[in-house]
Amino acid sequence: MMTSLSFREVWEAKSRIASFVQSTPILYSEPLSERTGARVHLKLEHTHPTGSFKLRGAANKILSLPEEDLKKGVTTFSTGNHGISVAYIAAQLGIPCTVCISNRVPEAKVNRLKKLQAGVEIVGKSQDDAEARCTELERDEGMTVIKPFDDREIIAGQGTIALEIMEQCPDVDEVIIPLSGGGLLSGVAFVMKSIEPSILVTGVTMQKGAVMQESLAKGKPVILEESYTLADSLLGGIGTENRYTFPMTKAFMDKGVLVEETHIEEGLIFTLEHHKMVVEGAAATGIGHLLHCNDLQGKNVVVVMTGNNIDHQAVTDLLAKS
Incomplete structure (x- = not known):
C-alpha cells in the first residue's frame, strides 16, 4: 500500500x-x-x-508553508482541538487565523479559541459545513486551509x-x-x-x-x-x-x-x-x-x-x- x-x-x-x-x-x-x-x-x-x-500536526503544517502564504493567514475547520492548535501556532507566529466550527462544539473549546485571538465562525451542524466555509475563505481571501487530518x-x-x-x-x-x-x-x-x-x-x-x-x-x-x-x-x-x-x-x-x-x-x-x-x-x-x-x-x-x-x-x- x-x-x-x-x-x-x-x-x-x-x-x-x-x-x-x-x-x-x-x-x-x-x-x-x-x-x-x-x-x-x-x-x-x-x-x-x-x-x-493536535499541536504536533498543526505546527508541522503551518511551519512548512512559504512566507507569502503565512502573511495571508490560515483557516481551518475543527471540532475544537485542531482549531485550538492552529490558533495557538498562528498566535505564536503573529499571523491571521480564522477557525470554522459547527454548533456542536462545546462552549469551553469556543472560549479557548477566542482567548487565542482567532476569528471564530460557527457554521451549520457538522464539520462538513465548517469545511465548506473554509473553502470560501481560501478562495476569497487567499487563506491556507489547514486540514485537521487528511x-x-x-x-x-x-x-x-x-x-x-x-x-x-x-x-x-x-x-x-x-x-x-x-x-x-x-x-x-x-x-x-x-x-x-x-x-x-x-x-x-x-x-x-x-x-x-x-x-x-x-x-x-x-x-x-x-x-x-x-x-x-x-x-x-x-x-x-x-x-x-x-x-x-x-x-x-x-x-x-x-x-x-x-x-x-x-x-x-x-x-x-x-x-x-x-x-x-x-x-x-x-x-x-x-x-x-x-x-x-x-x-x-x-x-x-x-x-x-x-x-x-x-x-x-x-x-x-x-
Whole structure:
C-alpha cells in the first residue's frame, strides 16, 4: 500500500516542530495494569499547552508553508482541538487565523479559541459545513486551509508521537489510539509498522457516528449524521475525497473497536479517580475499552491520551451521575 508518506518526513517534522512542541511524558498505570493483566502505559498528549496532540500536526503544517502564504493567514475547520492548535501556532507566529466550527462544539473549546485571538465562525451542524466555509475563505481571501487530518504534513506531525513512544517504551506490543478522521492513527501506525510490523494497532471510537469505521466497512468514505457523545472530539466526517487517512487506516489498523458510551464515561471517571487527571471523552475512549478488554494479559500496551479540553460542567454532571 503506497501512502505518499515517508519515514523521513516524520523525522523532518520532529525537527521542524521542536521549538514549539515538547516531548510528552509516558506514565505507567498500575491500576490499569492490575485490572487488565497487561503492563499499561499512558502517553500523555493532553499535557501540551493546547491540551491535545493536535499541536504536533498543526505546527508541522503551518511551519512548512512559504512566507507569502503565512502573511495571508490560515483557516481551518475543527471540532475544537485542531482549531485550538492552529490558533495557538498562528498566535505564536503573529499571523491571521480564522477557525470554522459547527454548533456542536462545546462552549469551553469556543472560549479557548477566542482567548487565542482567532476569528471564530460557527457554521451549520457538522464539520462538513465548517469545511465548506473554509473553502470560501481560501478562495476569497487567499487563506491556507489547514486540514485537521487528511494531509501529509499533519499526519507526519502526529507520527512524531510514535517516535517518542518507541524511545519511552521500546518493548510495546500494542498501541491503542482514538480514531476519528484518522490523522493520529495514520501517523502513529505508519511509524510503528515501519519500525516493527508486529506491533498491533487498535483504533477506538464511539458507537454512534463512527465515520471511519463505517467507511472501512463499506469500502469507501461515507457520510454519517453526527449525534451526541461524550467523545465529541471524535465527531466529524473523513471527507468523500479522502486521499491519505482512509487508505492508511485501512492498511495499518489491525483492529477497530466501537466503545459503548457508558464505557467512555467509565474511562473518564477511572482516569480522574486513579490518576487525578481530567481528560476529555475522546481520550477516555481508550481507557473505557481497556476496562472491558480480556485479551491483553502479559502485553506491553500504550494508550494515547489525546486531549483534556472538556467542559467543567460535563465532568460535574458525570460525577453526579456516577
